[in-house]
Amino acid sequence: MAVLVTGGAGYIGSHMVLALCDAGEKVIIIDNLTTGFEWAIDSRATFIKGNAGDVDLVLKAIQEHDINEIIHFAGSIIVPESVSDPLKYYENNTCVTRNLLQAALKGDVQHFVFSSTAAVYGMVGIEPVDEDNSLNPASPYGRSKLMSEMMLADVSAAHPLTFGALRYFNVAGADPKGRSGQSSPNATHLIKIATQTALGQRDHIDVYGSDYNTPDGTCVRDYIHVSDLINAHILLLKYLRDGGQSNIMNCGYGQGYSVNQVIDMVKSVSGIDFNVRHVDRRAGDPDAIVAASKKLKSLVGWQPEHDDLEKIIKSALAWEKYLISRNT
Numbered sequence: 001m002a003v004l005v006t007g008g009a010g011y012i013g014s015h016m017v018l019a020l021c022d023a024g025e026k027v028i029i030i031d032n033l034t035t036g037f038e039w040a041i042d043s044r045a046t047f048i049k050g051n052a053g054d055v056d057l058v059l060k061a062i063q064e065h066d067i068n069e070i071i072h073f074a075g076s077i078i079v080p081e082s083v084s085d086p087l088k089y090y091e092n093n094t095c096v097t098r099n100l101l102q103a104a105l106k107g108d109v110q111h112f113v114f115s116s117t118a119a120v121y122g123m124v125g126i127e128p129v130d131e132d133n134s135l136n137p138a139s140p141y142g143r144s145k146l147m148s149e150m151m152l153a154d155v156s157a158a159h160p161l162t163f164g165a166l167r168y169f170n171v172a173g174a175d176p177k178g179r180s181g182q183s184s185p186n187a188t189h190l191i192k193i194a195t196q197t198a199l200g201q202r203d204h205i206d207v208y209g210s211d212y213n214t215p216d217g218t219c220v221r222d223y224i225h226v227s228d229l230i231n232a233h234i235l236l237l238k239y240l241r242d243g244g245q246s247n248i249m250n251c252g253y254g255q256g257y258s259v260n261q262v263i264d265m266v267k268s269v270s271g272i273d274f275n276v277r278h279v280d281r282r283a284g285d286p287d288a289i290v291a292a293s294k295k296l297k298s299l300v301g302w303q304p305e306h307d308d309l310e311k312i313i314k315s316a317l318a319w320e321k322y323l324i325s326r327n328t
Contacts, residue, residue, distance in 0.1 A: 002026040002065045003237075006052035006100065007073030008045065009036025011187075012115065012171060014180040015230045016071055017042045023234070028065045030058065031074065037183055053096035055103045062107030069111040069240075070104055071233060072097065075144075078188050079119065082141035083283040093144035094151075101155050111240040112152065113233055114165040116248070118222075118289045120146045121167075126213075126220060128254050128292035131167075139284035149248060156246045164236040164244075169222035169252030169291045171229055173312040174319035181226075181319030191223065191313060194263055195320045198270040205274065207259050209281035212288075218259035220288035222252040225306035225315070235300040247299065252291025253307045262309070269313045 003020055007013040008029030013036065020027045027045040030052050041047050046065065050057045052074040061067060075093040076082070082089040097114070104112060119142030120135050137143045152163045172191040174181030182192045185201075197205045210217040232251045257265075267273055296302045306312065 001068045002028050004028045004030065004058075004061065004067045004070045005073065006030050006070065007036065007075065009033055009038060009041050009047070010073060011182045011184070012226060012229065013073040014040045014042070015175055015226050016073065016233055017045050018175060018179055019230045019234055021045060026065070028061055028067060030061060035184055040180055040183060051096070053099040055099050058100060058103035059106050062103065062109060067107065068109060069113070069237065070100065070109055071113040071237070072100060073115045075115070077141065079139045079141050079284045080282045082139050082144070086140035089140045089144045093141070094147045097148040098151055101151060104161060105155070105159055109161060111237065112161060112163040113236055113240070114148065114152055114163060116149055116165045116167045117142060117145045118167050118169045118250070118252070118291065120149065121289065123286045124289060126256070126288045126290070128290045129250070130292035131248060131250060131295055138286060141284070153246070162240050162244070162246045164240055164246065165248040166229075166232055166236065166251045166296075167248065168229060169224055169250070169289065171226050172223045173225040173227065173306065173315040176227060176315060178318065178322060181316065181322070183323060190221075190259060190262055191266065191316050194266040195270070195313070195317045197274045198266055198272045198317070199320055199324060201320070201324070203275060204277050205263065206277050206279045207263070208279055208285065210278050214258055214287055216258050216260050219285055220256040220258050220290065222254065222256050222290040223262070223309060223312055224252050225312045228304045228306050231305070232296060232300070232302045235302050239300045244299070247295070249296040249299065250291040250293045251296055252293055253304060254291055254293060255307070256288055256290040257309055265309055265313055266317070269310060270317055
């Protein structure tokens, strides 16, 4: 039996592969390397270069490697880009998930873990949101993920396949052992950009909007360390294997930090001041989005171990320094 990880050469997917391999699982990766890196793939896993939406490719992999479970990370994730190029997001997210599910059903896959997003909630207030909040995504990115959640629910109701979907908040940081991190030089994650700026990889950082309805006027987000997020996946997979019912759960800390607070922390951790520019808002950005994750804790027993913004930034900064040394 094996676990298929789509997008396993990317940021979050590569951490998932590490955790599964560390646990002695047989892991198969499908990634087209559009945003992932082959060098980031754990040598203990089997890598197949290709598109997760290629039904024939995925079905062949399921049959050849006795794949029983799929953890699906492959997709596009940049909110402003989804506003300017919505069809890319409906193709890479919704359509790929649909095809992947088709292959899963043909191959008698039992469990499906899906990488969803807090963007399904849309414009919400400063208070933490739980899974009963209304769903009103403000961007094609959020809508593309919500459509995938709906497909999963419909497929699970019609077929013997159970699923778990985790609605991520803002993932950051790197593997504490230094084996993986956010490696794309053009990533749009705030902590990634701030650490790059601190280390001279960028000459400034832009803050998009300073008139939001938040304490300091900049957007507030719930930043979760990638290792805690991956542990949630491991526990969710165990929950499904043990007979747990299909479910959708938030994954975040329940503590929000503003853009200004994050930048100030990066300056403090790095000991480096850097240029910050204030520019116009981006389309699709809510004022704040913070998680209430009681369901995840109660159903699968998730307990965060890295709930500390300073710790998150230190690991991200260490990874950025590694990337610089690797490329010189």
